[in-house]
Each structure stands twice: as structure tokens, then as C-alpha cells.
Amino acid sequence: MGRKIGYARVSTNEQELDLQIDALIREGCDQSLVFKDRTSGAKSTRLGLDQCLDVLEPGDTxxxxxxxxxxRSMSHLINLIESLIERNIGFKSIQDGAIDTTTASSEC
Known part of the structure; x- marks a missing residue:
């Protein structure tokens, strides 16, 4: 079984990442494997996300x-998740509980 790797983002420097990070750790992510960004989701370049995607290996989630x-958008989100699936990397959204590619029920 692979690692659980987290990604957290807030849009401004005034916002805090703590809520997201705490939730990711409760889901089993090691704090050293939680990547973070403090930038608008509309930005095409996000260093934390790029690092996160580079670290992911087959079997990870x-x-x-x-x-x-x-x-950044629905199409960007779909493309990201499709690329994860192609790389044999699972995906889970904590608050959007129905979205979990690591369970058999996620296959339609």
C-alpha cells in the first residue's frame, strides 16, 4: 500500500492552512508529505502542487x-484526476466524500 500525500491551499496570506492540514493528518498523511500553497486557485503555476505531483508514485493516494x-477549473480538475488514475495514483477529497478513487464503489 502506498503513501497518503496531502495538498492544502489557501487563496491569500491572511487565510490559515491549519484546518486543512489537521484534516489531512487525521486522514493519515504524514506532515512531511503535506504540500501547501498560499495563492489563488486561478494561478496556473503553484509550486506546492507541482512538488506534490512530482512526489506521487504509483500506489500513493x-x-x-x-x-x-x-x-483551477472543472476541466483542470478532471484532467488532474484523470492523469492520477493513469499513473495508478488514488485520489480522495475529504469534504466531498463521494469522490474517492481508492474504493471499489468509485467505479461506475
């Missing part, structure tokens, strides 16, 4: 607090 923390 990417966990986010909510879908809107990951994708």
Missing part, C-alpha cells in the same frame, strides 16, 4: 480537503 483546493 493524493488527499485534499475539498475539490476547490486542487483544480
Amino acid at each position: 493524493l488527499i485534499v480537503w475539498r475539490l476547490d483546493r486542487l483544480g
Whole structure:
């Protein structure tokens, strides 16, 4: 079984990442494997996300607090998740509980 790797993002420097990070750790992510960004989701370049995607290996699971923390748009989100599946990497959104590619019930 692979690692659980987390990604957290807030849009401004005034916002805190603590809620997301705490939730990711409760889901089993090691704090050293929680990648973070403090930038608008609309930005095409997010260093934390890029680092996170580079670290993921087949068998790992990417966990986010909510879908809107990951994708810039619906099409970007779909492309990201499809690329994870192609790489044999699971995906789970904590707050959007029905979205979990690591369980048999996620296959339609």
C-alpha cells in the first residue's frame, strides 16, 4: 500500500492552512508529505502542487480537503484526476466524500 500525500491551499496570506492540514493528518498523511500553497486557485503555476505531483508514485493516494483546493477549473480538475488514475495514483477529497478513487464503489 502506498503513501497518503496531502495538498492544502489557501487563496491569500491572511487565510490559515491549519484546518486543512489537521484534516489531512487525521486522514493519515504524514506532515512531511503535506504540500501547501498560499495563492489563488486561478494561478496556473503553484509550486506546492507541482512538488506534490512530482512526489506521487504509483500506489500513493493524493488527499485534499475539498475539490476547490486542487483544480483551477472543472476541466483542470478532471484532467488532474484523470492523469492520477493513469499513473495508478488514488485520489480522495475529504469534504466531498463521494469522490474517492481508492474504493471499489468509485467505479461506475
